[in-house]
Amino acid sequence: MCGIIGINSSKPVSSTIINSLKKLEYRGYDSAGIATLSKGEINEIKSEGRVDNLEKNSLVQSMEGTIGIGHVRWATHGLPNSINAHPHSSQNVSVVHNGIIENSTLLKKFLVGKGHKFKSQTDTEVIVHLITENLKTENVVNSVKKTLKALHGSFALGIIFKDEPNLIVGARRGSPLAVGYGPNENYLGSDSYALKSMTNKITYLNDGEFCIVKKDHVEFFDEEGTKVNKKVLELSSEENKYDKGDYKHFMAKEIEEQPTTLKNGINEYIDKTNNDINIYNLPWKKDEISSVTLIGCGTAYHSCLMAKYWFEHLTSLDVNVDIASEFRYRKNRFKKETLYVFVSQSGETADTYAALDLCNKNRMKTCSVVNVIESSIARDSKFVLPIHCGTEIGVASTKAFLGQILILYILALKLGLLRDDISKNLFVKKLKDLTKLPDLVKKTLMTDNKIQSISSTFNDAKGSMFLGRGFSFPIALEGALKLKELSYIHAEGYPAGEMKHGPLALIEEGMPVVVLAPRDDYYKKTISNMQEVIARGAKVLLITNKSKDEIFSENIWETIEVETTNEDLLPFLLTIPLQKLAYYSALKKGYDIDKPRNLAKSVTVE
Ligand code: M6R
Numbered sequence: 001m002c003g004i005i006g007i008n009s010s011k012p013v014s015s016t017i018i019n020s021l022k023k024l025e026y027r028g029y030d031s032a033g034i035a036t037l038s039k040g041e042i043n044e045i046k047s048e049g050r051v052d053n054l055e056k057n058s059l060v061q062s063m064e065g066t067i068g069i070g071h072v073r074w075a076t077h078g079l080p081n082s083i084n085a086h087p088h089s090s091q092n093v094s095v096v097h098n099g100i101i102e103n104s105t106l107l108k109k110f111l112v113g114k115g116h117k118f119k120s121q122t123d124t125e126v127i128v129h130l131i132t133e134n135l136k137t138e139n140v141v142n143s144v145k146k147t148l149k150a151l152h153g154s155f156a157l158g159i160i161f162k163d164e165p166n167l168i169v170g171a172r173r174g175s176p177l178a179v180g181y182g183p184n185e186n187y188l189g190s191d192s193y194a195l196k197s198m199t200n201k202i203t204y205l206n207d208g209e210f211c212i213v214k215k216d217h218v219e220f221f222d223e224e225g226t227k228v229n230k231k232v233l234e235l236s237s238e239e240n241k242y243d244k245g246d247y248k249h250f251m252a253k254e255i256e257e258q259p260t261t262l263k264n265g266i267n268e269y270i271d272k273t274n275n276d277i278n279i280y281n282l283p284w285k286k287d288e289i290s291s292v293t294l295i296g297c298g299t300a301y302h303s304c305l306m307a308k309y310w311f312e313h314l315t316s317l318d319v320n321v322d323i324a325s326e327f328r329y330r331k332n333r334f335k336k337e338t339l340y341v342f343v344s345q346s347g348e349t350a351d352t353y354a355a356l357d358l359c360n361k362n363r364m365k366t367c368s369v370v371n372v373i374e375s376s377i378a379r380d381s382k383f384v385l386p387i388h389c390g391t392e393i394g395v396a397s398t399k400a401f402l403g404q405i406l407i408l409y410i411l412a413l414k415l416g417l418l419r420d421d422i423s424k425n426l427f428v429k430k431l432k433d434l435t436k437l438p439d440l441v442k443k444t445l446m447t448d449n450k451i452q453s454i455s456s457t458f459n460d461a462k463g464s465m466f467l468g469r470g471f472s473f474p475i476a477l478e479g480a481l482k483l484k485e486l487s488y489i490h491a492e493g494y495p496a497g498e499m500k501h502g503p504l505a506l507i508e509e510g511m512p513v514v515v516l517a518p519r520d521d522y523y524k525k526t527i528s529n530m531q532e533v534i535a536r537g538a539k540v541l542l543i544t545n546k547s548k549d550e551i552f553s554e555n556i557w558e559t560i561e562v563e564t565t566n567e568d569l570l571p572f573l574l575t576i577p578l579q580k581l582a583y584y585s586a587l588k589k590g591y592d593i594d595k596p597r598n599l600a601k602s603v604t605v606e
Pocket of ligand 1: 396
């Protein structure tokens with residue numbers, strides 16, 4: 001997490017750094033800071049909270065300097081206050097850092113022994129003092145090289161030096177870092193978002209590399225300090241996608257955009273002329289894949305769980321699902337017939353990237369389902385399936401979730417057809433149903449008013465539960481995650497059939513429980529489980545799909561009916577009321593919907 005920007009220019013840089021930091025806030029918003037070099041001194045200004053607070057500081061307005069670095073923080077070591085905010089500086093060096101230095105305690109002990117005085121509780125400050133110490137005997141390049149060798153853990157760094165007013169040093173291990181090229185100025189950024197408003201010419205550093213950014217050219221080095229040549233990539237720039245239009249929040253906009261984003265995805269992947277899915281370029285033959293392992297974090301993990309049901313339903317492949325932070329440290333039995341699928345909106349999630357890296361190192365078949373096609377995960381996967389849903393700004397993932405499950409569904413269908421696990425007729429029928437999905441999502445989005453009033457009950461409760469079986473179970477997990485993430489209400493997602501094995505003890509008079517019971521193969525079983533919670537006093541919000549069949553159950557508190565489609569696609573529709581429930585609960589509580597407390601959009605620390 002955290003965001004880095006560095007600018008080396010011939011014009012003053014402070015206001016451009018502030019603007020770039022605003023774009024980077026999705027990576028962290030606990031505190032922000034800036035340091036520039038002017039009149040032979042390092043000037044550093046930091047503040048707690050959002051970049052707005054930093055911008056309001058009158059000293060920032062008058063800050064001089066044509067070279068500088070900036071940072072937005074998501075706290076790992078030390079409280080989120082202005083002292084722990086980055087940059088961290090000594091008299092000679094100023095550093096911004098993403099990642100975690102695992103041996104910081106040991107290094108600090110060594111540096112304190114040498115007389116260095118520490119101001120913050122962060123791990124980052126050891127980097128500042130280590131470079132300062134090494135500068136006593138080494139030149140800039142060697143002092144950085146020596147420092148990087150001593151660090152354990154992950155980092156992306158931006159460094160300026162009091163005595164080197166013409167350069168910024170960038171370095172990367174684990175956390176991503178990019179260089180951007182402008183007219184008479186060059187940049188450093190933790191990702192291309194921050195740089196896109198200034199340039200579309202980018203170079204990504206590989207693990208272990210460092211660079212020297214001067215205003216007229218940039219030099220790259222490997223860990224040993226040997227110069228390396230790097231490619232300059234040209235990115236597409238779409239500035240208007242950051243606009244929230246007439247919506248109060250990006251999340252509201254992103255929820256409403258879903259019919260369009262699904263349509264885009266469908267148009268990209270469905271070959272209407274041939275009644276096929278145009279994944280024609282899979283780099284492996286169908287007989288080379290006998291199982292699929294799906295890996296992700298948070299909402300992306302829920303997408304993987306959802307896909308497991310579809311892969312099992314539509315193919316004869318063995319399917320495993322894993323949370324990336326668990327997978328990366330497990331004693332995995334890598335199998336060459338397994339397709340490893342990495343799901344990530346940002347494509348920068350550290351745990352997911354590490355899991356991918358591990359698979360690549362073991363020469364596995366790797367495929368990613370990502371939103372950001374320039375991301376590290378996309379770049380390093382052997383095959384990429386973009387979800388085409390446009391930039392997602394709200395920290396709570398909404399349209400990217402539907403985008404991910406859409407592409408995973410499409411992949412399951414395609415592999416099912418390729419392996420003759422489903423007939424061409426059934427395949428074509430399912431494609432036809434899929435093309436109708438965006439309109440059904442649009443209609444389901446209209447159930448607004450009811451959800452607004454229902455959300456108050458959730459806000460007043462101590463906690464809530466979300467229950468579903470089969471295809472609806474991953475959606476129950478996702479609904480609970482959305483509510484806790486946005487409204488800070490305790491919410492548990494559970495398989496409805498599992499309640500009697502313990503969680504039923506939590507049910508008490510008036511507790512709101514969401515039951516997802518669409519008319520699929522699990523319907524009757526889920527309705528029985530619903531009656532068990534109603535009998536114990538739960539206030540049940542039943543979410544089902546429209547049907548002419550009556551619901552035989554008494555004492556249901558509220559019912560929401562989504563549109564009707566085939567059972568594979570009902571999860572898309574069930575998701576909509578859950579996204580809105582979370583949105584309206586947070587809105588009523590007055591919370592910061594696009595930037596919930598303690599979170600960040602892109603989780604680039606493990
Ligand atoms: O960018 P990614 O999809 O890899 O992110 C994974 C999770 O951090 C993310 O889905 C998170 O759980 C969302 N904030 C949930 O809304």
